[in-house]
Amino acid sequence: MATTPETLQALLAELSDLQPTTDPAALAAESRDYFWYSPILDEQLGDKRGELIVRPRTEAEVMRVAAAVAKHSVPLTIRGGGTGNYGQCVPLEGGVILDITGLNRVIEIEPGKVRCEAGILISALERAVKATGQALLMYPSTRDIATIGGFISGGYAGVGSIRHGILKDTGNVSLIRVVTVEAQPRVIELRDADIQKVHHAFGTNGIITELEVALAPAVAWLHHIMLFDSYAQCTAFGVACSKPEMDLFLLTSVDERFAQFYEVFGDRFPRGKHAMFAMVNPAVKADYEALGVAHGGAVSLCADDAELHALGLPPAYECAYNHTTLMALKVDRTYTYLQIAYPMPFDPQLVEKQMARYGDELFMHHEFSQQFGGYVVFALPLVQYFDRVRLYEIIAEFEADGCMVFDPHVYTIEDGGMKQIDHAQIDFKRLADPRGLMNPGKTRGWNAP
Ligand SMILES: Cc1cc2nc3c(=O)[nH]c(=O)nc-3n(C[C@H](O)[C@H](O)[C@H](O)COP(=O)(O)OP(=O)(O)OC[C@H]3O[C@@H](n4cnc5c(N)ncnc54)[C@H](O)[C@@H]3O)c2cc1C
Incomplete structure (x- = not known):
């Protein structure tokens, strides 16, 4: 075409x-x-x-x-x-x-929600809502360069998900306004559950121009690192922290081999130690640290935004999610990664078994989160790339362990995270993009008329 x-x-x-x-x-x-x-x-x-x-x-x-x-x-x-x-x-x-x-305006901020245009950078939106004492519920670690519309159209979860769940969870996104692609375009507003027709559709069924997302009262999160002698201690601490009274915005564990990509932290994340990065509510700092110490951990950093800035260190959220992969790829482009959801209840021993199986072929990185009202554990392990055959052998082995792999080496919605055709999204595409012009090739569910 x-x-x-x-x-x-x-x-x-x-x-x-x-x-x-x-x-x-x-x-x-x-x-x-x-x-x-x-x-x-x-x-x-x-x-x-x-x-x-x-x-x-x-x-x-x-x-x-x-x-x-x-x-x-x-x-x-x-x-x-x-x-x-x-x-x-x-x-x-x-x-x-x-x-x-260019569509980057904040339209209205109210207690508990903000309405804005889709092209605003997430960091600019966060600044605007902060001025009212509120904060976004979640954002990707790319918040400085990603748009809120792109996050809703292409993202899944992120920093904040351990507190507020994933984007798809009820109430997190309450309105999406789209322009249809037709000779005489129309504007359609979707609310509440209907937003799922467009969320994570990769821009295949309508141009999002405006949306409304939920807000929470702002918290001055502490950027925090605890170090452990074994990765099993670190992930067991992650499980122990996965409870509502431990008010965290981020909880990310990385095994000791990531230290080589995090040199900026020096002795705060030295080789030989496994690290738990977190964003911690000052109100629970003492409880958080006591629980970490009980699991064999030691605090190596606890800093608010200003202190972190003075130390010249990156925020904890830039040591999480796919930023961790980016830190590694900046040093060595021979790595790639996987995206995995673990079976629950999460078992640190399964991770130990996997680490023994792969040795230096795979470095472990876990994200402790919530979705659909329960705690979950995702992983974004770093994989030394050999070839496609070996990569899919590793994927099959994770699946045989009971893990679900969201394949990041494919470009259609269905082959990656979705796993199946979302017929509600395809039905909405018939309304919003009847000629199948939007991002062709990205959804297997669409057969051009
Ligand atoms: C280092 C790194 C870390 C990341 N961390 C996370 C993370 O924590 N969580 C996460 O979910 N993702 C993450 N991502 C993926 C990505 O950064 C986010 O999903 C981000 O929010 C995408 O926003 P964007 O503006 O860059 O979207 P783009 O990449 O520009 O677009 C994403 C998709 O949405 C469509 N789209 C964009 N705007 C609109 C619109 N207005 N209407 C309709 N369709 C639209 C595009 O066509 C495309 O299909 C990460 C990526 C990197 C590289």
Whole structure:
């Protein structure tokens, strides 16, 4: 479905007041995301390019772009911060890239919720709500460069999930407003349970222009590290902390071999020690540390935002989720990673068994979280990449252990986390994108009419 030169010229003319560009350098940069974490995706997606970029600043301008692509039957890929890991905003079939970051206004902040445009950076949104004494319930570790709309469309959970669950949990996102891709685009507002029709749909069924997310009273979280002699002690401490009275915003364990990628912490995370990174409510600091000591831990850092800044150290949330993989890849690009959910109740001994099985082929990293009202443990282990066959052997072994693997080496929704076709999302796509122009190739559930 490559766009003809005539169609491209027509689009450039029709959208000229929005200053569309066909600059090759811009197209190369905005056709990529963080798919390069996967050598498999890097090979498959590295040469994919959009053909025109347009940057609307209002919903009315978004509707003009939607109408133009529908009129000319051109593929449309929406781009927020471009920090997705599975090529979510890579235009597989060329066409128009709609950069949504111009829609960046906060619309209304009320007690317990904020309504905003989809292209606002999460860190800017967090600053705005902080001014009212409130805070976002969760964010990815990429909050400084990712948009809130991209998080809802491509993300799953993040920093804050141990306190508030995952994005999909009831009440965390209460409204999504989308523009349809049709000759005469419409605006549809989805509320409460209906937002699931669009959440995590990789921009395949409507252009999100506005949304509303829940807020909680702000807490001055302490960035915290505890060190342990064994990884089993560290994860057992994680299990012991997984209870409501231990008020945490983040709880991330990494095995001692990550220390080589975290040199900035010096003796606060030396080789030979396994680390628990956390964001701790000052009100429970004493209980948290006592429990850690009871599990064999020792405190190596406890700092508020200002102290951390003075020490020149990164925040705890940049030592968590996929930022941990990034820290490693900055040093050594021969690693890749997996995304795993452990069977519950979580058993640290299973992790020990897996660590013995893989030796230096795999470094352990766990995220303690909540979802659907219960505590869960995810892992993002770092894997020394050999080849595709070996990677899928490892995946099969984790599955044989009872773990669920959310494959980060594929680019369709179903092959990664979803595992099955979400028919409610596909039904909504029939309304919002009847011609199948949005991010084509990313959902196996769609058969173009
Ligand atoms: C270092 C690192 C750490 C990460 N940590 C986390 C984490 O903790 N939790 C997590 O869930 N993810 C994480 N991610 C993945 C990603 O950063 C987040 O999901 C992020 O919120 C995506 O936002 P973005 O603006 O970059 O979206 P993009 O990458 O630009 O887009 C993501 C998807 O959403 C679609 N999209 C974007 N905006 C819209 C819109 N307005 N309407 C419709 N569709 C849209 C795009 O087409 C694409 O399919 C991480 C990634 C990296 C590289």
